[in-house]
Amino acid sequence: MWKSKDKLIRGQHLHTRSHALIMNATSRITAAAQKYKEIRAALVILGAHLGKVGWDLELQAMTEEDTRGITADEDNLSEGRRSVSWIWKVDNGVDAMDTEGKQEALRIEWCKARARAHRWAEECLLLEEEMRRVVLFFGHKQARWLELASLVYCHVDKVTSDGLRAYAARQANLQ
Numbered sequence: 001m002w003k004s005k006d007k008l009i010r011g012q013h014l015h016t017r018s019h020a021l022i023m024n025a026t027s028r029i030t031a032a033a034q035k036y037k038e039i040r041a042a043l044v045i046l047g048a049h050l051g052k053v054g055w056d057l058e059l060q061a062m063t064e065e066d067t068r069g070i071t072a073d074e075d076n077l078s079e080g081r082r083s084v085s086w087i088w089k090v091d092n093g094v095d096a097m098d099t100e101g102k103q104e105a106l107r108i109e110w111c112k113a114r115a116r117a118h119r120w121a122e123e124c125l126l127l128e129e130e131m132r133r134v135v136l137f138f139g140h141k142q143a144r145w146l147e148l149a150s151l152v153y154c155h156v157d158k159v160t161s162d163g164l165r166a167y168a169a170r171q172a173n174l175q
Contacts, residue, residue, distance in 0.1 A: 033067050062087070138175045145172035 040059060047053070060066075066087050149168035153161040
């Protein structure tokens with residue numbers, strides 16, 4: 001929401017309105033996270049008394065990082081470091097509409113991840129081709145410098161000619 005506000009909103013009136021909407025959404029998220037933490041704490045106590053085990057693998061302890069959106073931090077992380085928070089992967093057992101919305105969001109995130117993987121694979125192929133061409137280019141440059149080193153320079157004196165050949169041989173070794 002912050003990204004779209006910064007990119008799309010112009011003017012004090014719209015800025016104030018969008019800021020109020022963002023603060024409203026943020027407070028609702030904070031309240032829901034606090035409610036989840038309280039309910040989970042009660043479940044931890046009840047689970048210990050009733051001998052229930054394994055439920056805490058799905059309903060994990062919520063951290064501040066877990067309350068991010070499904071596509072949050074897309075710009076801040078490298079391609080291989082992005083991940084979806086566990087809260088988007090849990091089946092919450094509510095009505096079908098909410099499940100369909102979550103499934104659609106997960107489908108979109110899967111498609112984005114797949115596209116990133118394809119771009120990464122393409123980048124690897126391009127990099128290998130670029131490395132192959134660089135090696136060929138420097139091989140060509142080396143051959144050219146070796147050719148210049150073997151030339152006889154008649155229009156200059158012997159010391160300068162030796163210097164030119166030494167310089168060309170050094171350049172060939174650098175290539």
